[in-house]
Amino acid sequence: MKRIAIQGERGCFHDIAAHAYFPDEQVQLICCTTFEKVFEEVEKDPTVIALLAIENTIAGSLLHNYDLLRKSGTMVVGEQRLHIQHCICCLPDDDWTTVTEVHSHPVAFMQCRSFLAGHPALKAVEADDTAGAAACIARKRCRGRAAICAADAARIYGLKILEDSIEDNKHNFTRFLIACQPQKADFLRPLTDVDKASIVFSLPHEEGSLSKVLTILSFYGINLTKIQSLPVIGHEWEYLFYVDLTFDSLTRYRQSIDAITPLVKSIRILGEYREH
Amino acid sequence: MKRIAIQGERGCFHDIAAHAYFPDEQVQLICCTTFEKVFEEVEKDPTVIALLAIENTIAGSLLHNYDLLRKSGTMVVGEQRLHIQHCICCLPDDDWTTVTEVHSHPVAFMQCRSFLAGHPALKAVEADDTAGAAACIARKRCRGRAAICAADAARIYGLKILEDSIEDNKHNFTRFLIACQPQKADFLRPLTDVDKASIVFSLPHEEGSLSKVLTILSFYGINLTKIQSLPVIGHEWEYLFYVDLTFDSLTRYRQSIDAITPLVKSIRILGEYREH
Numbered sequence: 001m002k003r004i005a006i007q008g009e010r011g012c013f014h015d016i017a018a019h020a021y022f023p024d025e026q027v028q029l030i031c032c033t034t035f036e037k038v039f040e041e042v043e044k045d046p047t048v049i050a051l052l053a054i055e056n057t058i059a060g061s062l063l064h065n066y067d068l069l070r071k072s073g074t075m076v077v078g079e080q081r082l083h084i085q086h087c088i089c090c091l092p093d094d095d096w097t098t099v100t101e102v103h104s105h106p107v108a109f110m111q112c113r114s115f116l117a118g119h120p121a122l123k124a125v126e127a128d129d130t131a132g133a134a135a136c137i138a139r140k141r142c143r144g145r146a147a148i149c150a151a152d153a154a155r156i157y158g159l160k161i162l163e164d165s166i167e168d169n170k171h172n173f174t175r176f177l178i179a180c181q182p183q184k185a186d187f188l189r190p191l192t193d194v195d196k197a198s199i200v201f202s203l204p205h206e207e208g209s210l211s212k213v214l215t216i217l218s219f220y221g222i223n224l225t226k227i228q229s230l231p232v233i234g235h236e237w238e239y240l241f242y243v244d245l246t247f248d249s250l251t252r253y254r255q256s257i258d259a260i261t262p263l264v265k266s267i268r269i270l271g272e273y274r275e276h
Numbered sequence: 277m278k279r280i281a282i283q284g285e286r287g288c289f290h291d292i293a294a295h296a297y298f299p300d301e302q303v304q305l306i307c308c309t310t311f312e313k314v315f316e317e318v319e320k321d322p323t324v325i326a327l328l329a330i331e332n333t334i335a336g337s338l339l340h341n342y343d344l345l346r347k348s349g350t351m352v353v354g355e356q357r358l359h360i361q362h363c364i365c366c367l368p369d370d371d372w373t374t375v376t377e378v379h380s381h382p383v384a385f386m387q388c389r390s391f392l393a394g395h396p397a398l399k400a401v402e403a404d405d406t407a408g409a410a411a412c413i414a415r416k417r418c419r420g421r422a423a424i425c426a427a428d429a430a431r432i433y434g435l436k437i438l439e440d441s442i443e444d445n446k447h448n449f450t451r452f453l454i455a456c457q458p459q460k461a462d463f464l465r466p467l468t469d470v471d472k473a474s475i476v477f478s479l480p481h482e483e484g485s486l487s488k489v490l491t492i493l494s495f496y497g498i499n500l501t502k503i504q505s506l507p508v509i510g511h512e513w514e515y516l517f518y519v520d521l522t523f524d525s526l527t528r529y530r531q532s533i534d535a536i537t538p539l540v541k542s543i544r545i546l547g548e549y550r551e552h
Binding site for chain 1: 333334335336337338339340382383385386399400401402483484486487488490491493494495497499500502503504505506507517
């Protein structure tokens with residue numbers, strides 16, 4: 001059995017991703033209201049695993065989660081990609097003529113912009129979580145209220161789907177990371193299996209310092225699958241570089257990290273894992 | 277007089293940024309409901325200038341706007357940084373005891389998360405725009421309803437500020453870009469003044485292709501101030517690299533672009549302008 005801390009309620013995309021990542025295992029969810037609380041759960045109990053969204057093809061990187069991950073003492077041990085599809089659902093007695101409000105997470109609203117523009121009479125009300133909006137309607141029997149969530153959540157909470165696949169862009173994927181306390185990492189992914197790493201580093205204020213680092217990585221046969229510079233909040237002239245790397249040989253990858261370390265100002269390995 | 281197309285209503289952060297960028301000029305706003313409409317305004321009238329948010333230190337890059345900018349035929353001619361501060365405001369007759377709903381843009385809600393968590397009784401309702409939410413309350417005399425917006429917007433619409441600076445993080449900056457039809461670019465910024473450029477390129481599937489490009493840029497003395505890889509929506513294995521460059525010599529920068537062009541799959545100069 002795996003105990004997974006997520007942000008959101010049963011039926012949310014984090015729940016779906018947790019079951020997709022551990023397909024043949026019993027999953028016990030620890031549902032948190034914030035991502036901060038997800039990391040607190042892992043910190044106080046080393047058997048708990050965190051699963052959190054990190055980027056979406058439409059909405060971009062979740063900078064806040066990058067920040068929490070970097071500051072937490074956890075290690076990334078896996079990733080999961082999920083195709084995100086939204087439905088709009090309500091109580092079985094309601095329909096298009098009676099629904100006046102739609103509740104969901106702001107990111108879901110952003111992903112269903114055209115749909116909402118086509119239904120200007122619907123008042124869009126923020127909720128902490130897509131599935132939480134559906135759960136609340138079912139629990140409190142809220143007439144006239146709809147939720148935008150995964151079709152799975154609508155089914156779990158016994159709601160009627162008014163329309164499915166209402167997201168603007170059908171190529172809507174979210175990438176989730178799985179993280180745990182470092183001493184638990186080897187139980188969750190044997191190091192012999194890893195072919196990908198997430199690292200974050202800062203650089204000295206010198207011309208060409210990024211190109212030196214990337215050139216060394218390429219000399220070692222390491223591929224970049226993602227690179228993103230982020231200003232350090234509160235230090236607007238300093239940047240952190242979040243980089244995802246893939247490789248064939250763990251040894252070569254480790255050597256490449258040793259080779260770039262003297263050239264960076266600071267570096268942290270967020271984790272080594274198997275590419276999804 | 278400058279005619280500026282923005283997303284949002286009078287008093288929104290785009291309006292504030294427009295006046296900050298053209299401090300000594302009369303500004304006529306063309307207020308649009310979407311960023312798509314902003315670019316349509318520029319397309320149908322070459323005298324219109326677009327001003328749009330492109331990244332925020334807390335919320336990250338606005339990928340949708342990067343996409344619109346890349347696909348539009350416009351050229352970036354300037355940038356403006358703005359410190360983002362939110363207030364909560366309502367009709368003068370209302371106060372904390374009578375307000376039950378707060379209306380604003382989803383990004384503003386994300387930037388005031390702690391504030392909202394501290395006021396769980398307030399129902400957060402989505403609006404197209406921060407200033408629009410304030411305008412709507414003032415116009416329709418909505419009792420019991422508050423807006424989250426710039427203090428300027430509260431003043432413009434005659435609303436009472438219940439609390440100012442309610443954003444979670446005080447280091448909350450947004451960067452805006454100013455864009456126009458290419459034939460107008462030289463009127464808006466003399467090329468002799470430019471020291472920054474925004475470019476976007478894709479790379480062949482070859483190991484080290486990014487490091488080659490960055491190494492050439494560094495050989496030419498060009499600095500990177502931002503780099504971001506984005507998957508091409510619908511082609512999940514292809515990436516676009518958005519890069520911001522600064523330089524001392526326009527000639528050297530032009531030569532560096534010539535030097536990297538044969539090594540990229542495609543490249544587009546989004547614009548050359550003066551760093552803010």
